[in-house]
Amino acid sequence: MSGDSTPLHSSAVIYEAVQTLRNGGLVAIPAETVYGLAADAKNPDAIKKIFVAKERPSNHPLIVHLAAPDKFDQPQIDWIALLAPWARDVSEDALKLINQFWPGPLTLVFKKDKGVLNELTGGQDTVAIRAPAHPIAIGLLRKFKGGVAAPSANRFGKVSPTSAADVRQEFEGMLGLMVLDGGDCDVGIESTIIDLSSGDKAVLLRPGAITPSEIMAKTGVRVYLPGEIKGDNEKEDLPKVSGSLKAHYAPTTPLRLYAPGRVLDALSEFPDTKSRVAIAVWDSESSLGHDGHPAARFEEVEISSDSVAFASCLYRSLRDLDQQGWDLILFPEPPVGEEWDGVRDRLQRACFGSGPSSSNHDSN
Incomplete structure (x- = not known):
């Protein structure tokens, strides 16, 4: 609402x-x-x-x-x-x-x-x-x-x-x-x-x-x-419950998480992702800049560093990015802390299930 x-x-x-x-x-x-x-x-x-x-x-x-x-x-x-x-x-x-x-x-x-x-x-x-x-x-x-x-x-x-x-x-x-x-x-x-x-x-x-x-x-x-x-x-x-499968909440575009300050490492890990990369960055951090960037075309998407606001917009961001035709979506690993556990859980499952063959993961 x-x-x-x-x-x-x-x-x-x-x-x-x-x-x-x-x-x-x-x-x-x-x-x-x-x-x-x-x-x-x-x-x-x-x-x-x-x-x-x-x-x-x-x-x-x-x-x-x-x-x-x-x-x-x-x-x-x-x-x-x-x-x-x-x-x-x-x-x-x-x-x-x-x-x-x-x-x-x-x-x-x-x-x-x-x-x-x-x-x-x-x-x-x-x-x-x-x-x-x-x-x-x-x-x-x-x-x-x-x-x-x-x-x-x-x-x-x-x-x-x-x-x-x-x-x-x-x-x-x-x-x-x-x-x-x-x-x-x-x-x-x-x-x-x-x-x-x-x-x-x-x-x-x-x-x-x-x-x-x-x-x-x-x-x-x-x-x-x-x-x-x-x-x-x-x-x-323990009972089986909704959202407990390893692959869930997943975009069709490959989604990966990067560690703090390790965007370049994340990109070099996925050399087959061609050139169009969407990189989510915390609103509290400065721009990544294009220096030495292996991706021919990337775009920064600002996301909230407040856990409540981040959760509120997470699926909206994933849906929008999924529809924009990127070859890869990168999100920062959420900070340590209980208040981030919910979104960390969703992002990890989304990463595992993401990609064009994500339907193959659903039974895992």
Whole structure:
């Protein structure tokens, strides 16, 4: 969303979207993270349409999106009741995270209720749930009065969409796809995912805007990294979640990261990239200059050295550069620090999956 110009939808449009979902159709919805391709989470045929549209492997789980009802007279939302049809064993720690961060870019993984469809969970005994913070998504979910499955609204493994135009371009020619325009996404990368399904430890499965330090500071809940709990025979039991494949979020143009001050090294590493190179540089650093540059033609693209602003524009930058016909895109390695872990994760997966043959990587 951007400023006051956000095109909030009329109740008639929201009503049409609700009817589309109830009829088993797909609706692209804005979230504060990225745009999602939404279907009724209780309808197996509708869920299958998501997998077909995205060309996504059917064993790859989806996240259920919920919203609390609009009750002004309640001091606190009864999340336990809202989660009851989906999740078992909602712990005290889970409620601390929910009451602090929902609605917001935090997904929690629980043991699933027996009524949750296998199509939704990739056949696992866990389910991932979040409450999006975008007003259009909240309005839609409240009127729908149920959960929707909504992975990012893009072809599987490709760069996630952060505007309605991105979604339309991604699914050009797909008849009947309703796209709700909620402006540009604020956060710009997918939600943080925390696994609470083992009962005793909260484990980070995907980094995002909400960091373990922030969770600790605001709730007192310690979030472990997967590597910290090895030895408990738990490493094999971590649920598979969205965005956990090695290749993901990838442009068709080859994408590489360069270490601080090592642009020339990065370029000499890829001599086969011909001549047109787009080089992202921090706004806090001086221009690279053309001296001794092996690339016949390169262009500097300034990117924010603030982690929040960088995340907000990351996919927009990758999409735009991907469409400009460069032979190679170079991005600086993000600085060390938890606040950069989300974008570092996305960039590393994007690099691995990038290039014209990126579809070959998707199964890795």
